[in-house]
Amino acid sequence: xxxxxxxxxxxxxxxxxxxxxxxxxxxxxxxxxxxxxxxxxxxxxxxxxxxxxxxxxxxxxxxxxxxxxxxxxxxxxxxxxxxxxxxxxxxxxxxxxxxxxxxxxxxxxxxxxxxxxxxxxxxxxxxxxxxxxxxxxxxxxxxxxxxxxxxxxxxxxxxxxxxxxxxxxxxxxxxxxxxxxxxxxxxxxxxxxxxxxxxxxxxxxxxxxxxxxxxxxxxxxxxxxxxxxxxxxxxxxxxxxxxxxxxxxxxxxxxxxxxxxxxxxxxxxxxxxxxxxxxxxxxxxxxxxxxxxxxxxxxxxxxxxxxxxxxxxxxxxxxxxxxx
Numbered sequence: 058x059x060x061x062x063x064x065x066x067x068x069x070x071x072x073x074x075x076x077x078x079x080x081x082x083x084x085x086x087x088x089x090x091x092x093x094x095x096x097x098x099x100x101x102x103x104x105x106x107x108x109x110x111x112x113x114x115x116x117x118x119x120x121x122x123x124x125x126x127x128x129x130x131x132x133x134x135x136x137x138x139x140x141x142x143x144x145x146x147x148x149x150x151x152x153x154x155x156x157x158x159x160x161x162x163x164x165x166x167x168x169x170x171x172x173x174x175x176x177x178x179x180x181x182x183x184x185x186x187x188x189x190x191x192x193x194x195x196x197x198x199x200x201x202x203x204x205x206x207x208x209x210x211x212x213x214x215x216x217x218x219x220x221x222x223x224x225x226x227x228x229x230x231x232x233x234x235x236x237x238x239x240x241x242x243x244x245x246x247x248x249x250x251x252x253x254x255x256x257x258x259x260x261x262x263x264x265x266x267x268x269x270x271x272x273x274x275x276x277x278x279x280x281x282x283x284x285x286x287x288x289x290x291x292x293x294x295x296x297x298x299x300x301x302x303x304x305x306x307x308x309x310x311x312x313x314x315x316x317x318x319x320x321x322x323x324x325x326x327x328x329x330x331x332x333x334x335x336x337x338x339x340x341x342x343x344x345x346x347x348x349x350x351x352x353x354x355x356x357x358x359x360x361x362x363x364x365x366x367x368x369x370x371x372x373x374x375x376x377x378x379x380x381x
Contacts, residue, residue: 060367060368063367068360071356071357071360074356075352075353075356078349079128079129079132079352080125082348082349083124083345084121086341086345093117093339093341094108094111094112094117095108128345132349135157137155137156137157137160137342138155138156139154139155139156140153140155140156140159140335140340140342140343153340153342153343156343156346159331159343160328160346160350163326163327163330166327167316169243170247170250170319170320170325170327171312173243173251174250175305175312177251177255178251178254178258178305178308179258181258182254182255182257182259183262183294183301185201185205185262186258186260186261186262186263186266187262187266187289189201189202189205189259189263190263190270190289193267201259202260202263205257205260207256208252209257209260211252213249213252213315213318213319214318216253217246217249217319217322217323218322220248221233221245221322224245225245231245233323234325235323236325236326246320246323249315249319249322250312250316250319253311253315254311258301258304258305261300261301262297262301265297265300265301269297302365303366307362309354309358313351313355316329317333320333321333328351331343331347332344332348335347
């Protein structure tokens with residue numbers, strides 16, 4: 058299978074996956090008990106005319122297939138609507154802000170946090186994993202390995218609160234919450250979000266390097282008196298890139314899950330904080346939009362990882378062609 062055909066097939070699969078995800082999200086909201094329009098008025102009974110107008114405005118008077126088709130049309134046109142009203146004041150429904158404005162204000166914060174975390178986890182994981190192999194006969198190599206094992210087992214929420222208490226509250230080296238201090242405000246959130254993934258990448262890099270060092274062509278390189286750091290850092294590491302690239306793409310979902318926790322703990326006004334607020338406020342419009350956006354980001358990350366995987370190892374395209 059050619060590279061172009063492989064890319065088109067993967068792109069089609071990604072679009073189909075996203076459509077199925079939106080169907081699941083909308084179907085789950087449909088199955089939730091209660092009447093969201095009726096809940097706006099609390100214990101008071103709404104006027105029939107106002108109730109019917111709100112039903113029509115938010116398409117609750119239409120069957121599910123019609124609402125789902127309208128939702129897909131809005132996604133394609135970029136009209137994501139407004140957040141669901143939070144209640145009434147003197148009989149008038151309070152308007153929520155446009156969802157696209159919520160996303161635009163929160164996206165730069167989350168993008169900066171995710172981008173920096175990817176860079177940190179990639180750099181730390183590759184360097185630490187390589188050093189643990191180069192120093193495997195010394196105490197330093199064992200310490201790197203044990204530190205990575207310990208970091209993998211720590212939940213991100215525990216690490217977030219622990220780092221916040223130590224470096225922000227006790228030592229006062231960094232701000233506790235918010236983004237008022239610029240780049241310094243992102244140091245703890247980035248390190249917290251990247252820590253577990255960097256530790257896992259360290260272990261994966263170490264495992265792949267040790268496996269390739271047992272290959273015959275590595276033995277041949279050693280017989281030619283090539284320095285160990287060149288054998289490990291150049292030859293063996295290049296051969297280990299395929300699973301490492303695959304991990305970086307597959308890890309996008311875990312990073313987005315941790316993003317909600319990290320932004321909540323450190324008070325960052327990003328997409329994770331907006332998602333958490335939508336859950337607390339029971340706002341189905343914002344919740345669905347943010348879940349769809351997060352799912353699209355995960356699917357896109359895996360698509361890029363698949364394409365990079367196929368570029369590094371053409372055998373992936375051949376295996377994909379043999380599938381039905």
